[in-house]
Structure formats: structure tokens, C-alpha cells
Amino acid sequence: MNAPFLMPPRDFNASGRRPGLIGRSLVRKVMQAAEVARVERLSGPFVIVDLCGPAVRATRWSAGQRASLIFDQSLAGRTYTPFGWDQEGERVRFMFHVHGKGVASEWAWQVGKGDACGLVGPAASIETPRAGTGDMLFGDETSIATALSGGLDRTQGRQCVFEATDVSLLRQALSEVGLQQAQVIARRPDLSHLDEVRSALAGVGDSSNLTLTGNARSIQRLHQLRGPSFAVRTKAYWSPGKSGLT
Ligand SMILES: Cc1cc2nc3c(=O)[nH]c(=O)nc-3n(C[C@H](O)[C@H](O)[C@H](O)COP(=O)(O)OP(=O)(O)OC[C@H]3O[C@@H](n4cnc5c(N)ncnc54)[C@H](O)[C@@H]3O)c2cc1C
The missing domain is CATH 3.40.50.80 (Nucleotide-binding domain of ferredoxin-NADP reductase (FNR) module)
Structure with missing residues (x-):
């Protein structure tokens, strides 16, 4: 349950980055479909979404990656950090901070099992600190x-x-x-x-x-x-x- 946190109103004036005609056709070429296998709502504005499907299975997930997730016909992507992939490669997890002012936040707040989204990537993002060291x-x-x-x-x-x-x-x-x-x-x-x-x-x-x-x-x-x-x-x-x- 998300209570007592209330999602802030969407900022419709926010300058959402949306691809133009050429950008959209490029995204269509590389985007793959993924399905929501599970949704876990943590305290406050945090939602964990597990994705599954052939695109997830075909990917080598590892620490320090990023992936672009796409939620609607605008094909505007938002970047998230994959974690918690299972050994069989059946599922990968994403954690959303629902700050309340964009397509990704709105999607994560309302998403349910069986919903779909687009997946582009993953790509390298940043080397993560090594656990158990001074990092x-x-x-x-x-x-x-x-x-x-x-x-x-x-x-x-x-x-x-x-x-x-x-x-x-x-x-x-x-x-x-x-x-x-x-x-x-x-x-x-x-x-x-x-x-x-x-x-x-x-x-x-x-x-x-x-x-x-x-x-x-x-x-x-x-x-x-x-x-x-x-x-x-x-x-x-x-x-x-x-x-x-x-
Ligand atoms: C490599 C990388 C990895 C990332 N990994 C994660 C992740 O694992 N989990 C995660 O929650 N986010 C992650 N982000 C951040 C996420 O991509 C942005 O917060 C994104 O802008 C959210 O999209 P939106 O559609 O909700 O808002 P947008 O439409 O992009 O933004 C609308 C407005 O909200 C503002 N805004 C955006 N994000 C925040 C925020 N967090 N708090 C307050 N205001 C904000 C923007 O400045 C803009 O004014 C990552 C970003 C990058 C580049």
C-alpha cells in the first residue's frame, strides 16, 4: 500500500523530452516489449517493478548498467537502473522514485501485473562501489x-x-x-x-x-x-x- 504518501500532481508544463519523427523511427527499431511480472510498493514514493519476457531473457544484465524504459506512444524514454536479475534471466527489477512530475512517475504509480512497456538497452552507466571495501x-x-x-x-x-x-x-x-x-x-x-x-x-x-x-x-x-x-x-x-x- 502507498498510503499515507499522496502522489504530487503531474506538472503538465514540464518540458518532457520527446523524440521527433526520425528519433521515433530509431526508437521503434531498437525497442523491445517487456511485461510487468510483479509490482512491489514500498513505503512512500517507491515502487519496484519486475519485468519479464523474451527481451529480458535475451539480455546479459550486470551491475552498473542503465536501460531506457518507454511507457506510451510518444516513445519518450526514461533511464532506470536494473538490479535483482535472477540466475535464469527470467526477470529483472527496476526501482522507481515517484516524484510525481513525468511519464515515468505516473506510469509507476499506476502500473499493475501484466502491463507492458518498451525496453531499450541495457548500456553501461557507472562502475558501482565494491561491496565490503572502503568505496x-x-x-x-x-x-x-x-x-x-x-x-x-x-x-x-x-x-x-x-x-x-x-x-x-x-x-x-x-x-x-x-x-x-x-x-x-x-x-x-x-x-x-x-x-x-x-x-x-x-x-x-x-x-x-x-x-x-x-x-x-x-x-x-x-x-x-x-x-x-x-x-x-x-x-x-x-x-x-x-x-x-x-
Ligand atoms: C543512468 C541513470 C539511471 C537512473 N536510475 C534511476 C533509478 O533506478 N530509479 C529512479 O527512480 N530514477 C532513476 N534515474 C532518474 C530518472 O531517469 C529521472 O528521474 C527521470 O527524469 C524520471 O522521469 P519522469 O518521466 O518521472 O520525469 P521527467 O518527465 O523526466 O521530469 C519532469 C520534471 O521532474 C523533474 N525530476 C525528474 N526526476 C526527479 C526526481 N527524482 N526528483 C525530483 N524532480 C525530478 C525534472 O527535472 C523535470 O522538471 C536514472 C537516471 C539516469 C540518467
Whole structure:
């Protein structure tokens, strides 16, 4: 059940990135159909969708990938992180943060078993932190699947620091997926909370990797705060006012 969280109204003015005529014909060529095998609604705005079908079976899923999911005739894709594939290759999982302002959020909020969507990919996205090492992951509500894809539930999320709009809802959802030891820090509009994030990440040593994901603005600011480092990997998952980052 999703209660007591109420989905925010859809922002119909958001500049959704939709492919033109040529883009749509390219998408049609590479897109494959997938079927929803199972839907799991976590606390708050988080939904796990298991996909199955020939396209899922034919794919080699691995940590650190991304895939484009397509929900309607516009063929506008949204990027998500696969995790939890089974050994037989029958199913793969995607975790949706339903922020309430786009085609993907709307689809995930209403999706049911047996529904269909389009699948393009996967492709390489970002190398995930190695579980049980000094590597750390920074992210937000959109980075839970990244942690799970890298097996960071094996250390109960100790290697994760997340920023969140609603700390308690994210903590509940993290507990439900085995990441209960992750640090969660409340997001502030002026990004001043990133000083706290920086302290939480200060222990990452020279031989360890730091992976920054989630909100482009936070990644940029954190990078500035820490100074240049070859051991930092970054991948922006969303940016205020922009749709459909890949
Ligand atoms: C490599 C990669 C992997 C990703 N993996 C995941 C994943 O596993 N799970 C996941 O939930 N997301 C993931 N994302 C992020 C996801 O693709 C975006 O959040 C996407 O924009 C959501 O699509 P939408 O149709 O709901 O909103 P859009 O139509 O794309 O955006 C509408 C408006 O909402 C804003 N917006 C977008 N995302 C958010 C957000 N999270 N919070 C607040 N405002 C937002 C946009 O800036 C825009 O103004 C990933 C992105 C990338 C690039």
C-alpha cells in the first residue's frame, strides 16, 4: 500500500523530452516489449517493478548498467537502473522514485501485473562501489537501485550516503530493501546540507572509489567541495527543470 504518501500532481508544463519523427523511427527499431511480472510498493514514493519476457531473457544484465524504459506512444524514454536479475534471466527489477512530475512517475504509480512497456538497452552507466571495501556511494531517492545493483545490501548500506527530501520515508524504504545502515541527510534548497554529506564521505581513502549519483546540482557542488580527484566517478540521474537524462 502507498498510503499515507499522496502522489504530487503531474506538472503538465514540464518540458518532457520527446523524440521527433526520425528519433521515433530509431526508437521503434531498437525497442523491445517487456511485461510487468510483479509490482512491489514500498513505503512512500517507491515502487519496484519486475519485468519479464523474451527481451529480458535475451539480455546479459550486470551491475552498473542503465536501460531506457518507454511507457506510451510518444516513445519518450526514461533511464532506470536494473538490479535483482535472477540466475535464469527470467526477470529483472527496476526501482522507481515517484516524484510525481513525468511519464515515468505516473506510469509507476499506476502500473499493475501484466502491463507492458518498451525496453531499450541495457548500456553501461557507472562502475558501482565494491561491496565490503572502503568505496562509498552518494546519491538520493533515485540511487537505491544503484546500491542494490552493486550488492551494497551485503554491507546493509553502510557504504551509502543519500540526500532526501523526506528522510523518514527514504529510511523506511531503505530498510525494506536491506540498506538500513545507509546514512540519510535532509536535502536543503540552498545545498548547505552538502557540508554534512562531505563529512560523511571524508573517510574515503586514496585506494577507494567515491561514486556520486543523483541530482546534477548536488554532484557538481560536492565535486567542487572535495576538489579534483581521479577516484571520483559521477553520473547525474536528474536535474531540476530537465527531463529524461540518459
Ligand atoms: C543512468 C541513470 C539511471 C537512473 N536510475 C534511476 C533509478 O533506478 N530509479 C529512479 O527512480 N530514477 C532513476 N534515474 C532518474 C530518472 O531517469 C529521472 O528521474 C527521470 O527524469 C524520471 O522521469 P519522469 O518521466 O518521472 O520525469 P521527467 O518527465 O523526466 O521530469 C519532469 C520534471 O521532474 C523533474 N525530476 C525528474 N526526476 C526527479 C526526481 N527524482 N526528483 C525530483 N524532480 C525530478 C525534472 O527535472 C523535470 O522538471 C536514472 C537516471 C539516469 C540518467
